[in-house]
Amino acid sequence: MILKNLITVSAFTALLFATSAFIHQNKDQKTARHPAVENNGFAVLELFTSEGCSSCPPADELMGKIEKEYKDEPVYLLSYHVDYWNRLGWKDRFSTAENSQRQQQYSRILNSQVYTPQLVINGKTEFVGSDENTIKNAIQEALLVSKKSNIELSANVSQDKIDVQYKTSSSDPKNTLLINLVEKHSSTQVGKGENEGRHLHHWQIVHKQNQISPNKQQEGTTTFKLPEGFSVENWEVIAFIQNSKTGEISGSAKTNFK
Template sequence: MQTARTRRDHRRFTRALALGMALGAFVASGIASAAGTLCNARSPAHRVALVELYSSEGCNSCPPADNWLSQWKDSGATQSIVPLALHVDYWNGLGWTDRFSQHRFTERQQTLTDLAGGHTIYTPEIFVAGRELRSWSQRDSFQSRIGKVVAEPAQANVALQLTPHAQGSFNVDAQFTSKAAPGAGALNAYLAVYENSLSSHVGAGENSGATLHHERVVRQWIGPVPLVAGSAQIRSDIRVDDANPDANAAAPADRFGVVAFVENAATGDVLQVAELAACR
């Protein structure tokens, strides 16, 4: 009896030890995974839809589009939707200067339009994965376009890493690799720094007297950086004060974030996207 009990006790101990080790490994893995997601992101095996809104504070039909885009401020990546708001400058001479506008966004909007065979740019205008979608406000039409993009295998990989430094600044390292078939054409890499929770009280123009709220506003833009031999890298030191001189460096870190993507230079098609909120 003593020998049998000893053997049973030994088996219980062994199982308990194995369970404890497994549980410890699981918890450690979870902690590592949680820590890793704060400052690292990698694009999935399927294509992700970059949704670009071209907007302006001088346009009275833009606020509804701004509000529409803001629904993916936090959870877009889980739905394979990565939103960006790019404020153009061609409304600035009509009564109100949009402080978030950049001429390069006007140029990008015109380039995407030209590549698709169009001629006229306007606000608000939506591009999904590099292609215009005029019916974006119709839920079924938008979801159909997203579904088609997500159903495709990724033709590129994007990896992001953010390393926090002093309060209000971080280093970003973006790696891009192509999975496209040979002969697919030249590919370019881009990096955008966005800011959330912005507002402006408009004093003139079509929105005079209104307080406008914005999410995912692009403040810095890097690119195009050509992929050479199927790969590219963008490394940059980002300072919150550079992105927005009026920002409070003590604001929540996820007020800022980065989006990195690969684009076909000949067609404007966005092949893959990754995003990551800033960390501390």
């Protein structure tokens, strides 16, 4: 009888140990999957793309996939449509010279080539915009190690304009606050060029970017003209703080419309 009881106690102790180890392991796994919660990390992804580039549709589709997968994480997506592909037969209706100039700035800062699709993360590293594994690894690293400066945002829509209220604690004269008016999703039936005949989908399209010097004005209001086809459900505002010399992004935030 004594031997039987000892065996029962021993088995019960082993079960408790195994249960404790399982709970501890699961806790570690949850922490590993959500590093941004404890480390206040973030990832700003800037894609340079074009409807005239046959290599770009996979990168555009990847933006949509990442937007869905990381919707509950501090991951901020922006797609800049460049205009230098327009001369080859198809004019990208989302393209602007300002977007091409921004990519040129990154080329100088990062000592990189100008190409599409190109993706830059937190202003510090660049990748081919369709390289899913490399990009997702870089996102996880950014969420783990980056530290986010605070930005407060709100946006209001009137009859013909959008007013964005901002506030930040950044006062470094080398920093710029960039506030972006972003269309979450759109599509185009391409009639000419390398993607002739294709129906292309785009996510997180930057339509306008306003630049503010936070050392002169740490809080205030900036205004966008209300775009055609605007709806509060399909548009948002994304802002980030960037060092104009190094390109490094030190904080980001986004807001929907009231």
